Amino acid sequence: MVVWDAGAGRYVLRTVGRADPDCDALLTHLGRSLVTEAVLRMGTDHHLRCRSFLNIPATELFAAPGAPAGTRTLADFVDRTGRAEAIWFAFTDKPWLKVWSVAPERPFASRRVDGPYNYPFSDSLPEPVARLAGTLVSGAWASAPLFGQIQYLLAKVALTGDITDVLLSPTLVRDVLTGDVLTHLLAGGLRSDLWGASRNLLEYVRPTTLRETANGYAVLTRRADLQWVVSRFADFYGTLLAEYAARGEYPVNGQVEIRVTGLEDPSVCGVPGARPPLLSALRPRPDRPDVDTAVWIDILSLPDTPALHRFYRDIELFLLALDEDRATVRVEWSKGWAYTDTAAWSDPDVLDRAVPAALRAGGGPGWDEAVATLNRLDPHHVISSPFLDALLR
Numbered sequence: 001m002v003v004w005d006a007g008a009g010r011y012v013l014r015t016v017g018r019a020d021p022d023c024d025a026l027l028t029h030l031g032r033s034l035v036t037e038a039v040l041r042m043g044t045d046h047h048l049r050c051r052s053f054l055n056i057p058a059t060e061l062f063a064a065p066g067a068p069a070g071t072r073t074l075a076d077f078v079d080r081t082g083r084a085e086a087i088w089f090a091f092t093d094k095p096w097l098k099v100w101s102v103a104p105e106r107p108f109a110s111r112r113v114d115g116p117y118n119y120p121f122s123d124s125l126p127e128p129v130a131r132l133a134g135t136l137v138s139g140a141w142a143s144a145p146l147f148g149q150i151q152y153l154l155a156k157v158a159l160t161g162d163i164t165d166v167l168l169s170p171t172l173v174r175d176v177l178t179g180d181v182l183t184h185l186l187a188g189g190l191r192s193d194l195w196g197a198s199r200n201l202l203e204y205v206r207p208t209t210l211r212e213t214a215n216g217y218a219v220l221t222r223r224a225d226l227q228w229v230v231s232r233f234a235d236f237y238g239t240l241l242a243e244y245a246a247r248g249e250y251p252v253n254g255q256v257e258i259r260v261t262g263l264e265d266p267s268v269c270g271v272p273g274a275r276p277p278l279l280s281a282l283r284p285r286p287d288r289p290d291v292d293t294a295v296w297i298d299i300l301s302l303p304d305t306p307a308l309h310r311f312y313r314d315i316e317l318f319l320l321a322l323d324e325d326r327a328t329v330r331v332e333w334s335k336g337w338a339y340t341d342t343a344a345w346s347d348p349d350v351l352d353r354a355v356p357a358a359l360r361a362g363g364g365p366g367w368d369e370a371v372a373t374l375n376r377l378d379p380h381h382v383i384s385s386p387f388l389d390a391l392l393r
Helices: 074-081 127-137 141-160 164-168 171-176 179-186 198-202 223-246 308-320 348-360 367-377 386-391
Strands: 002-005 010-013 047-053 083-089 096-102 193-197 217-221 255-262 293-301 328-331
Touching (some): 047 141, 074 083, 217 308, 223 255, 223 293, 328 348, 348 367, 348 386
Antiparallel strands (some): 002 010, 047 096, 047 193
C-alpha cells in the first residue's frame, strides 16, 4: 500500500498483513488508498453443477413465507444447493433461476463444459433483438415490456430448446425470433444443466454483453428471513413497475438480479487475528450473530431511460425502510445508490445518514474507525476525490 509515513515526512510503500490492525480498513477502502500489489489466498477449487429453471412463476419463487408445501421458493433452492441467482426480466412472470451445487463427478444428465462464458445468447444479442434495443435507446421506451419478454424467450429457447412460448407469442415477437435466430440460439446444444470447473460455470459476462446501469443493495438478514426479504421486495417492485406503466412510464427495460451469499468470515483465510473489512457490505453485525445471510438486489436498465432515477429512488426508500429487526440494508459500493429524482450518489440524507448508519449498526469497529484509519494513512487526501472527501468524514 502507499501510505503516509509521518517520521519520514513522505509517502512510502508499506506491506500490510491480514492481521495488521490497519488492514480491516484497507481491505475495502473505496478508492481512498492505493494498492500496488496483493497476494491472494485461494481455497480448494470444486467442480460445480449449474442448473437453470425458467418455468417457476415469480409469484411462486418469491412467495411470502408460509406458502403451501411443495411451493418452489428461492429459500428452498438455497437450502438445497447453497448457491442461487434469480434473473427476472422486466414485465415477465417467470424468472431465470440458476442454482449451483458442488459435484465432484459429472451427473449423468449434465453437459460438461471446458471453458467459461456458456450463455452466448446473453453475450451477443441476435441482430433483430439488437435492433429492438436500438429503438429503445432512440426513444421508444414503451417497448420495454416487449424487450423483457424477448429476453426471457431468448434465454428459454437457448437453455431448454422449448419454443412453445415463441409459437404462442404475438406476431411481433415471432418476427424478431426468426428461424435464423432460433438456429443460432440452439447451436452448440442446450445449456440448462451444465457441469465443470467452478470458473467455467461462474464467469458468464463478457465485454459484448449489453451495457446497462444498475442500482445495488445488500440486505443482511437471518437465513430464516431470506424468503421474507425477497417476497417483500418482489411485491413492491412489481406493484411499482405497474404503477409507472399505468402512467405511461417504463423506467426498467433490463432485469432484476437477486443473489444470496453468506457474510464475511475472516477465519476462513487461515490467518490468526484476521478481522472482517470494516467497510464491506458483508461485515457481520457484532450484536446479531444470528444474521448470517445477504440478499443482493440489483435492478438493471439501459442508461438514460426516462424516470429511471426516480424509480430507483422509490426502490431505495422502500429498502431503507425495511424492518430494522429483520434487515440491515447496506449499499453495494460498485453500483448506484443515494438517488435523487435525477441522479445517483446525490441524495444528502442517504450519503450523510443512511450509509454511515448501516455500517455503524450493531456497535463494534465500523464506519468511524475505518474513516479515521484512512485519513491517518493519507492525511493530505492525495488519494481521494471531492466525492470521497464528502462521504468519508
